[in-house]
Amino acid sequence: MDPRVVLWLWMLLSSTCSGIKLEGNGHTDILVAISSAVPQDNRIIDKIKVLKADNKDALGDEIIFLTDGEATDNINDCAPTAIQSGAIIHTLALGPSAAKELQEMADKTDGKFIIATDDITSNLLVDAFASLTIPTGDYTKEPVQLESTGERTADWFNGTVSVDSTVGNKTSFLIIYELIAPTAYIQTPSGSNYSKADMSGDPSAKTLTLKIPGTAESGDWKYSILSGRLQSMTITVTSQAARSDVPPIIVKTHVNQQLISGSKPVIVFAEVSQNYRPVINAEVKATLEPEKGTMKQLELLDNGAGADAFKNDGIYSRYFTKLEKGRISLKVRVKNKDGQSRFTLHRKSGALYVPGYVVDDKVELNPPKPPVPEQPLVEGNFSRTATGESFQVTITNAPIYPPNKITDLNAEIQKNMVLLIWTAPGEDLDQGPAKSYEIRWSDDIEMLRLNFSNSSLVNTSAVSPKEAGSVERHSFNMTIENGTTLFFALRSEDNDDAISEISNIAQASKILPAPNPPGISNPGLNLTVIIISVCVAVIVVCLIVAVTAWAVKRRKRVDA
Template sequence: MYIIDMVQEASKYLFTASQKRFYFKDVKILIPVTWATNPIYGRPQTESYSEANVIIAAPYVKYGNDPYTLQYGGCGEEGRYIHLTPDFLTDDAFLPIYGPRERVLVHEWAHLRWGVYDEYNEDKPFYFAPDKSFEYTRCSVDITGVVAECKDPQCSGIKPCEVDQATGSPTEKCQFFPDKKQRTTSSIMFFQGLNAIIEFCNSKSHNEEAPNMQNKMCKSKSVWEVIEQSKDFKASKPMSDSVPPRTTFTYLQGGNRIVCLVLDVSSSMSASQRKDRLRQAAELFILQIIETGSQLGIVQFNSAASTLRELTTITDYASRTALTKYLPNLASGGTSICSGIRKAFEVFRKLNSQINGNEIVLLTDGEDGTVGSCVNEVQTSGTIIHTIALGPSAAKELETMSNITGGLQFSATDSLDSNGLIDAFAGISARDGNTSNQALQLESAGKNIPGNSWLNGTVSIDRTVGNDTFFVVTWQAAKPTISVFSPTGIDYSGSFVEDTALKVSRLKIPGTAEAGNWHYHILNINSAAQTLTMTVTSRPASVNDPPVTVNAHMNADSADAKTPIKVYAEVSKGYLPVLRATVTAFIESNTNNQELRLLDNGAGADAIKNDGVYSGYFINFSGNGRYSLKVKVQGGEKVTRLSDRKGTRAYYNPGYYVDGKIEKNPDKPSVPEEDLQTNLGNFTRTTIGGVFVVTGSPPGSQPPVFPPCQITDLDANIKDEKVFLRWTAPGEIMDQGTAAKYEIRMSTTYQDLKDQFDNATVVNTSNLVPLEAGNMELFSFKPEDITIENGTIIYFAARAGSKSSDMAEVSNIAQAQMVLPYIPAVPDPNPNPNPGTPDKPGSVNITTLVLAITCSIAGICIIASISMCIVKKNQRARTAPAV
């Protein structure tokens, strides 16, 4: 009953924390397909592992039980998912560390739903307060506790903290032990585990000077202020009831995929080799992408629809090959998208009258004025529709079909060298979380090659993949000469199987492909230029070693060309981030292609450094229409590495201060470096990231000019009466190019700099020449108007300017202080019997955060992953009632 109890209690806690606005009304729990079936389990509709709010799965490495939320975006932007481990749910040893599970869930839900951030800081646990003392980073400062070092591992005694002579701040051994009993009621986003904490920090209790992520990302706003700006808050009112309604739970369990290809064969498909490209891409999907055990049907449509193949179970490669013979090869007539969808429904219902959760892959290149006639039918069917818009005239309603059914959406232009149609079909894998059975795209390359010239490339196959590895070459006119060599020099050139009618050659590597760099060479023997493409896919080599995966997307699926689009690529192995990879986004519209370097440096569009999420701004809009995203990732030998999870994870409480003694929790276990230094070797990945649609940008209009992006990592220090500043350089336009200038201002008062930046003292930057975006700027100077002495505090903020004098937003505020020796008092062995007294010797005040949750009819989808199934496999009889 772990999940049920946690959510029901979390709903009550959320109701209180949100001032009776929000609670969990409906929760859907997706049971792993590997678990035994049960009559009470329904069939999922749009619910999937990849779209889950909460994922319950074992960590990839030992000791990784920190609850966390993966957040990509900025303040107020929703996160991706919450990750909880089975050990966290079942082992009560974690309760003193994180607090009650239901409270942890509410803490993480605030991250996920409202885009707020933590109010502690593991990297900078102390800061210099205006009263010239070091404060523990927290919110609110009314939270009391003791700052001290333990004399031994059990903390049977404590002693004053040692001081770092370089900074004057406490060393890493210094810890904050909160009083177990508190008088303040906030904040949940600092540490929800204290019994008294039942609120989020608000404008009155917020500690805006604390150097935490909430202040950095949200411009020093309190959590409650951010929540008040959410669409949930604006659409809700406080309830009159003293307790929320009980949560309703629904149990769902999927099965093998049931998919129908619904393919446009109207006359317009004869243009730009669309018909042939459709057959090439659909064949790749059938032979290489869709999972064994799935059922697949094929429908074609023009003015009417017909069934080419009823649902057929894919059992082996022969059954896949047989299905490809039913792909359409003629094109004529008009376009009736609804006819194709309804015919797919007929195909599904021949198997089962319940078609919810089945998938349609809908491809069309034409407009259809009647497509709106089946929208309601589609929505009520429970079927998932993945859409592929081919060419510039595909129906504008396609994205609506995907959005209302929870499907994926792709677009492909008529540019043959982009390989876009094949990439779209390659991106339609199962979304059940079982990466051990999924095909991964390693390479997607295409180019218009002159006569008697070569297309050369290298594909890095790492040890985590290698099964069912295919090299696929397509051509436009004449069959080229193809050579493929393994890392040890084995020549596979004679092993390709050719289909000259379809203009495809395919190589299947037997067994598990050799790890290392594979080289291919494709010679255009034609006298005229033609487009050649190479696509490489592979499946994981072992169920026990998760592969490196890439998840790419944008922060919006529509734009007005007046606001930059944020592009993200999450690179991970299991649940661990992959660092130091080279990540490039390719954004294609019907008029041009653009490249964009994505970085994981915690600057510009990137929220958190070294979290495995690589980010960048897309700003070069070229008119209205669809823009598709493709991302390529390259990992280098002994360069790319793993990392433990950074960012928004639950606070690890080292212990409590109770009646003059420390109730010590176990030290936080560190992830062994050898687990993180796993040699990933060279690897390549390619993934498709969906579509965004641009409106409000007339053809021929000048693209908007954006200012430099905001500096978010300004840091300041004082040494030998000089100030040293550092930050990541923004660009001339957002995070691209080189800014023209910097404006830096300072003040001895935090509030003055925050509220009146333009009136603060200007720092002379005449000798500061900006570096290209992404580089680290270093700047030092000696203040002329401020006397630096022991205890001096100076606050700094900065912004970049462009050549046209467009100025960026003001940066985060950085604090620098002159070294001040710091020796905190050891608590009195006979302390004031009231543990909430704020002036207790050695105590440190900490503040509140006011948290609220989604809307009053909040619903979340909790997914027990395949990995959880494995962990709980031998305890199923005891855990069955919980799910």
């Protein structure tokens, strides 16, 4: 018998904490045990025994383990047995006092580790449960989070969320408030309004919920929430696929490592796709919130430079360098930037394009690199939010990183001018501007690769590095013989004198048409002269024939 996929919630909370409703988040068979008043609520082993009852083991079953660290229970007493049970354990750390063993428990059982701060406006606890929905393999039946944001105000809290044509079923607006129920209005794209009277309220949970009947109208929905007094409020919008045959646009996010020791850079990833088709040209912003400290925002890019491996593959990424010791949560927001988002028909392969090759000391050029076909994003405006697994930084001081390696250097030769184009690196990896560039060239690729510092140097004194991610262009003149192939590479330096790795090697060839044969100064003009001459000759011949025929006829009449 296959393992029964069951999602359990087990909460080790202080007695002052209240319960949390999970209705509508796609969870099934949920057991909630709250506070020390519940018998043996600190015995995760007993819960695993219940999971084992269906098929004699807990292998493949899933547990959500939430604690704020304020209870007297000792996680170490149950962690070893829980890890060995075979269950997948997702751990949620609510507040800075939660035990450090939570991350180990999640790591060793292939679960997720997520932190939620005490700041209500971050909405991290709601986001955490939304991200832990059991996957069914059918995205048309799974909830999609369209918006999750918050604000602390005594005035209006306004915003817009886009409902695209791929979603709309089971759409709900959840408002959570800190003190008193606010006045709330939700406006549809066509101008109809929902008010507080249309919402269901739960004073004990401090929530207002609006469930849209049927399929929600596509377009921009506007919300206006009047607080009435200074308090924190959040709004969460979820929906499901509008049609069973059209999967929605989805977002997945993660970092490349969960325990940050500073030995290698941290990279934040977000994958945007629909039915495995990459979505490109979207606006993707990551929010990284430490338990203590300042929230950081990072724009993720899909430009094939810096942390991003391939351009326009729907995977957006960026280095994260502003590390602070402690645990850090991750959330991304995705929007259709100025209506520019597109589908690509397939992901690019990892094979590099080779512009040409040399045969018998002659350069043979390959056909131009074919473009990746794109399709318009017919869904129009869309918005998505996704929560990734949290990670922990163990170092006190962030490392000093050099500029990132330039990977997209391109070279062209136009007569006796060389044009180089690349994406600007940063001061620290792909953050900020670098200080300077060092560009070198050679007619021997091995020389440039193995002995970069001894290759010919290009004067870059007039080049001022731009902000990371910008397009850099530099041209210079040099005498180049026809048929010559040259190779170029560069590296950058930051204000701490840290030097980047050497870039990819770009090659360019000067191939001009062969000179005209002697005596032919203008082949096109000579061809025209020949054509005209032939035409004149034909006309003359025709004229002679006509005159001769006329003369013969006239003589015959005279003789007669």
